[in-house]
Amino acid sequence: MEYDTSTSIKFHIHIVSTHKSQWTGEANYGNIVKKRGKLWREPIKRSIFVCREKTDGHNGPLRRITAYKTNTYNDMSELIERFLKYVKFDTQSDETTNLTPSTPGQYEFAKFLKKELEQMGLEEITLDENGYLMASLPANTSREVPVVGFIAHLDTSPDMSGKNVRPRIVENYDGGDITLNEQKNIVLSPNEFPELLHYTGQDLIVTDGTTLLGADDKAGIAEIVSAVAYLKAHPEIEHGKIRIAFNPDEEIGLGAHKFNVDEFGADWAYTMDGGEIGELEYENFNAAQARVTFTGRNVHPGYAKHKLLNSIRMANQFILMLPRWETPEHTEGYEGFYHLVHIEGSVESTTLTYIIRDHDRDRFERRKKELEHLVRKTNNEFPGCCSIELKDQYYNMREKIEPVKHIIDIAEEAMRRADVTPVVVPIRGGTDGAQLSFKGLPCPNIFAGGLNFHGRYEFVPIPSMEKAEKVIVEIAKLVAQA
């Protein structure tokens, strides 16, 4: 075999043996000689390389070795390497602990990231007792340029375990079923997830079917860290001050809670926490919760005529008065809904819990009025039996973004420069960014690239992550030019 010995690339490889002696162990960043320029996309299971052994930072003599690829990636970029490292941290958040961060793993991960940012030479690095990690890349221009921030969250969803995540790279996805776990017969199939077919020919990172992946939002963290590292390595790219922050407990709705917007000190920011490539979000639901309580009167059923009031039946009647199609399962896009999430009751007392969602503020207010109206109607029939407690939860960030619409224009232009078509979609939920926007930090959301969040079928196409990193770099450039 012949080798082109002129070019070396970074390759993460498990060296099993040389032709003379047995080796085991991992050689990160061994200088592996590129074979006829073909190494980049060719899935190589076992190959003979000519390589230099690197000891104590010094190059040793050239050797011929047989190398077996482990679960690694050809031409593994620092972005992917980071991501694969980050998902090893178990950072599942937990609604029930009443702590910040809600779980210790998140703090461990934040400490690890802090070290990484220090090694990169970032400045103003702070990690507070609540697990909020912030850092700065100083401006390299003397011009007055706004400070832009990038934010991602440390935690993963409570819905599925994030412990012992074993990511695997599916190279050059062929459009068929991906067996995640042969033993347990867990298959990621385009029959159930047709979005997979948007990514044929790409390299995907998937789970082993027993955990979630954690691309939500460790892809976002890897993209931000890598983009900042890239800017640091390319001082010829002019940029203003860039702030980055990684926060805990987004998945339990508390990511923005203890976020110190003043300390962050950015003019605006982007959360890198969206899904598929191109997603750009600056509209989310207005949200409220309603508890409707019905009070009945229990009497022995044998003597109940004209005496008994059954609160369960009142509640049932109430449920049926709400429009049947305005529910999550019948709505999409900008359509709002009433969602009955809980019933608890007996003859004496029944409580319904609803969540109310609408992008449009007026319609949102009218939905709440409608519930109050139905309570009055119920009380007309059963005087004094029905009451309601309404509580607003969060609001659509659109009203905070619209006055600074240029931050959307910049994100769209950055995407186009990265060859990504922006897809502006309304979020059918809330985001940290919405809460931050109302705390004075306008904060739209940009794709991090992953799909099927919060479950075992989560996956992330590698090119989507690479594009997200590029979008961050392009935003930094554009802000400096504005």
Ligand SMILES: [Zn+2]
């Ligand atoms: Zn997320």
